[in-house]
Amino acid sequence: MITQHVKVDSELRVQADKDKLKQVIMNLLSNSVQEMPDGGELRVEALDGDRHVTISVSDTGGGIPADKREKIFEPFYTLKKTGTGLGLPLCKKIMTAHGGDIVVGDSDKGAVFTLVLPKRG
Ligand SMILES: Nc1ncnc2c1ncn2[C@@H]1O[C@H](COP(=O)(O)OP(=O)(O)OP(=O)(O)O)[C@@H](O)[C@H]1O
Numbered sequence: 001m002i003t004q005h006v007k008v009d010s011e012l013r014v015q016a017d018k019d020k021l022k023q024v025i026m027n028l029l030s031n032s033v034q035e036m037p038d039g040g041e042l043r044v045e046a047l048d049g050d051r052h053v054t055i056s057v058s059d060t061g062g063g064i065p066a067d068k069r070e071k072i073f074e075p076f077y078t079l080k081k082t083g084t085g086l087g088l089p090l091c092k093k094i095m096t097a098h099g100g101d102i103v104v105g106d107s108d109k110g111a112v113f114t115l116v117l118p119k120r121g
């Protein structure tokens with residue numbers, strides 16, 4: 001079973017193309033779910049910063065070894081039988097086009113991807 005926590009702060013406003021941002025988040029959610037075939041915890045958090053808002057998606061799947069953390073943003077890098085390896089490169093492209101970024105880190109157990117977006121206004 002997958003439990004989902006969504007922490008929403010209605011005051012957070014970002015400068016972004018809604019559909020593109022949705023595409024990025026859907027890619028991350030889909031990757032996380034695929035890494036937890038037997039269930040786990042999927043967490044989405046939005047945090048307010050000085051000039052940026054960060055949105056993090058974390059899971060309790062297999063995680064990403066440190067030496068693979070750059071590779072996963074390269075086109076066609078995939079460890080999945082039916083994967084194309086284009087999800088994360090697209091996320092990276094969309095985020096940098098927004099003046100933001102996507103970074104991968106380590107969570108207690110699993111992976112965490114953090115989106116950095118400029119605030120609106
Ligand atoms: N949350 C995650 N936990 C562990 N590994 C991950 C996670 N997200 C991505 N990866 C690793 O990074 C690789 C690249 O991800 P990416 O989304 O670019 O491609 P894909 O999911 O393999 O295929 P596609 O998204 O094109 O269907 C994955 O194959 C997987 O090995």
Ligand SMILES: [Mg+2]
Pocket residue numbers: 027030031087088
């Ligand atoms: Mg993917």
